[in-house]
Amino acid sequence: MFPYSFWLVVMAAVFAVAWLIQLILNLVVWQGVVRQANRQLKMPSNLVSERPGVSVLVYSHNQAEALARNLPVLLSQNYPKYEVIVLDDNSLDDTQDVLSMMDQRFDNLMHTKIDGRTRAMSHRKLAVLLGAKSSHYDVILMTHAECVPASSVWIEGLVRHFSNPGVEVVLGPVVYERRTSFLSRFCQFDLYQRLLLMFGIALSVKAYAGWGQNLAFRKSTFYANRSQGFQRHLKMQPGEDDLFVADVARPGNVAADCSPQTVVTDQSRPLFINWSIDRLNRGFTSRLYPWHSVVIKVLDYLTRFLTVIPGLILVVYAIMRIFSGEGSLQYAWITLGVVLVLLSIRLALIVFTHNQSAKVLKQHSMAGWPILCDLYTPLVDIWFRCKALIYRKRFDVSKVGLN
Secondary structure (H helix, E strand, O other): OOOOOHHHHHHHHHHHHHHHHHHHHHHHHHOHHHHHHHHHHOOOOOOOOOOOOEEEEEEEOOOHHHHHHHHHHHOOOOOOOEEEEEEEOOOOOOHHHHHHHHHHHOOOEEEEEOOOOOOOOOHHHHHHHHHHHHOOOOEEEEEEOOEEEOOOOHHHHHHHHHHOOOOOEEEOOEEEOOOOOHHHHHHHHHHHHHHHHHHHHHHHOOOOOOOOOOEEEEHHHHHHOOOOOOHHHOOEOOOOOHHHHHHHOOOOOEEEOOOHHHOEEEOOOOHHHHHHHHHHHHHHHHHHOOHHHHHHHHHHHHHHHHHHHHHHHHHHHHHHHHHHOOOOHHHHHHHHHHHHHHHHHHHHHHHHHHHHHHHHOOOOOOOOHHHHOOOHHHHHHHHHHHHHHHOHHHHEHHHHOOO
């Protein structure tokens, strides 16, 4: 006979299997950024003997202040041959005045303005299409006006991966600007956790998405892919970055750079609103992500709960048995000790993984946020996916007429 009832034995088995799956996911997927960063430390500083020309596309909509602050950094990169093309999405602020002043200072600046009357397709997709068409170089690097690279070798760090045979797309890390409020810290952690998962899946299996704030690709790849420059989802408001990567990704053709020099800081204001919009957009486009990313995410979310909840139940039950003195105290103590040790190992591992990856990217410490948000971030993800499904008509440009 079992020392405990049958259902407790089943719960213990579920806990053990879920804990093991969490361990494997942590070692294989979540620690991908740390492994890649260590590999890149061994790479020569100058991988590309003949550096290709690069066209940096900067999307902007009513962000004159951000352009005035960040364009000088983009236009002063330590790279021999590149241009910056600002894609002005019918801004009504002082954007054109800022660009005119920048024209006098920098020879490698270009800009174009998108007609605000366009209603047949997403303005962001149209901006990228126009930017790619007007660009002079085969390598294109996408970013936004409110984003600033961490160093003057940002372009160099991303472009060096194109020297590897078969690489057509390079993912770059994106983080939110550091702010001290509790809500801002949560948004920062949530984006960072999504970065670790996205890079981990790209490095261990195959890329399924990317971020337009820091994404490099070959122009030839952009026009040759099966979506033919967003042809499959032109009327869909979001998806100019993640769905493009999902369309073109094959094993070995997408690289992920994990060096601190290529980090891009998103200075979006107000942070919570911009984070919510991004979350909602990703929640909508996630239904078109490749199946392997969905399986890994569902497995990760499910086993988080199947580790924590049964584990806590087993701990409470063992403590009750010990204090009541009923049954075998030996089994109760063994159960309590084993479950507490396994739970502690898991918590220590996720804290170590998040903070170690933050260290290699030279970001601020994640501290105890991985523990605090362990079960909360999956619920946030599910919430935005359900919300995007309910309000799916808002993502059809032809119906709402928005960018």
